[in-house]
Amino acid sequence: MVKGFxxxxxxxxxxxxxxREVLKSNQLNGSVFVLILPDMVASAKKESAAIIAEYGLDESTFxxxxxxxxxxxxxxTEEEQEVLQHRVTHVFHLAAIYDLxxxxxxxxxxxxxxxxxxxEWVRRLPNLDRYIYFSTAYVVGNREGTLYETELIAPPGFKNHYEQTKYEAEVLVETLKKEVPVTIIRPGIVKGHSNTGETIKFDGPYFIMNFLDRLKFLPLIPRLGKGEAFxxxxxIDYIIKATTYLSQLDKAAGKTYHLTDPHPYRAxxxxxxxxxxMLNKQPKGMIPLTIGKWFLSIKPLRKFLGVEKEALDYFTWKGQFDCTHAVTDLKESGIACPDFKDGVKPMTAFYLQEKNNPTFQINIL
Known part of the structure; x- marks a missing residue:
């Protein structure tokens, strides 16, 4: 049967x-079906046309x-449901609100x-080979210490609604493992491509870059807290390659993977x-995170600095992700997480190139 993604x-x-990676890994064979909201038709057509042109695909593929x-x-629609019921073999569920x-x-x-x-929709697919659900490593909420891929434990609390709802969603997907071949992907905090630096929005680690860029006029820039947390x-290239490989690996069915850095750096x-x-400087002095949070509770200040106040919680959270299953099952593929330090130059270059482009900056509320 021809694969339907x-x-x-x-x-x-x-x-x-x-x-793109799924198509390449399948020698450009198979059909692609993308679910979009009505107001995304124009941008979806533009992106699909780019993929079709890039790989010389027949338009009927997409x-x-x-x-x-x-x-x-x-x-x-009922007509499209009929087609999908017969043709879909792999479901990749990525749609979510990712804002902290x-x-x-x-x-x-x-x-x-x-x-x-x-x-519910996946349950009805008669030819399903794999359901790949994109969760997050941060479903652990406020739990600390070593955190394992086999665990899905209700934490004592969450740092934000994003974490909480992704945990609740993963609980729903976990129960589905009894019925269909599910692979759950838990990425760490995603940054741009390790070689090109390319991304489409400056959130997560880019809040640090925004902060440094806004304060570069100062003769001295302090640390934000002690920064002992990992x-x-x-x-993104590691996430993409690893997910594609695991989506087609038989023994990955029924498993959950931490796609995280096995050797992370401290904040x-x-x-x-x-x-x-960015600045060819080293930090001098320190601002306690409690004061930093107070500053970021003032809307004009956080908008000026380009930092969401929720981001500071990750500077103090002391958890580490065990990714043994991911590392083990990816070993034969040669896919491994690049060292953060090796990707800093392209990451910084891309940020400096696009920092004034409003399409890359998220709206700080």
Whole structure:
């Protein structure tokens, strides 16, 4: 049977790159089906045309399906449901609200209710080979210490609504493992491509770059807290290659993987490395994180600095992700997480090139 790859989250950056890698790994064979919201038709057509041109695909390979994961049966027409029922072999569910500052109601609607609807839809696919669900390593919430891929434990609390709703969504997907071949992907904090630095939005580690860029006029720039916590940053190319490989690996069915850096750096080290690369400076002095959070509670200040206040929670959280299963199952493929330090130059160059482009900066609320 010809493979049929169904994606939610198109035309998001991770989804776009994942489609390319999946097609390449299958020698450009198979059909692609992307579920998009009605207001995304224009951008979806533009991105799909780029993929078709890039690989010389027949236009009949790529199918844009208008729908909505927050609606029953994904709001897909009966005619299209009939086609998908027979042709879909792999489902990649990436659609989610990824913003750390997302309100609870929106996160619940998209991340939890949306995933429940996708789960119900997946259950009805007679030719399903694999359901790949994109979670996050941070479903662990406020749990600390060593955190394992085999665990899905309700934490004592969460740092934000994003973490909480992704945990609740993963619980729903975990129960599905009894019925369908599921692979759960838990990435760390995703950054741009390790070789090119390319990304489409400056969040996560780029908040540090925004902070440093806004304060570069100062003769001395202090540290933000002690920075003893490990911050797990992973380049998008590792996530894409690893996910594609695991989606076609038989023994990955029924497993959950931490796609995280097995050798992460401390927050203070990342801060120093970025400052050296961007400004050729080293930090002097320290601002306690409590004061930093107070500053970021003032809307004009956090907008000026380009930093969400929720991001500071990751500077103090003391958890480390065990990624033994991922490292072991990826070993034969040669796919491994690049060292953060090796990708800093292209990451910084791309940031400096695009920092004034408003399409890359997220709206700080």
């Amino acid at each position: 169904f994606f939610t989250g198109f035309p998001g950056f991770i989804c776009n790159q994942l489609i 199918h844009i399906i208008v729908g909505d994961i927050t609606k029953p049966f994904l709001a897909i 500052a997302v309100p609870r109601d929106i996160a619940q609607k998209v991340n939890v209710n949306g995933t429940e609807n996708v789960n 911050v797990n940053l992973v380049p 203070s080290e990342i801060y120093e490395i970025m400052m050296q690369e």
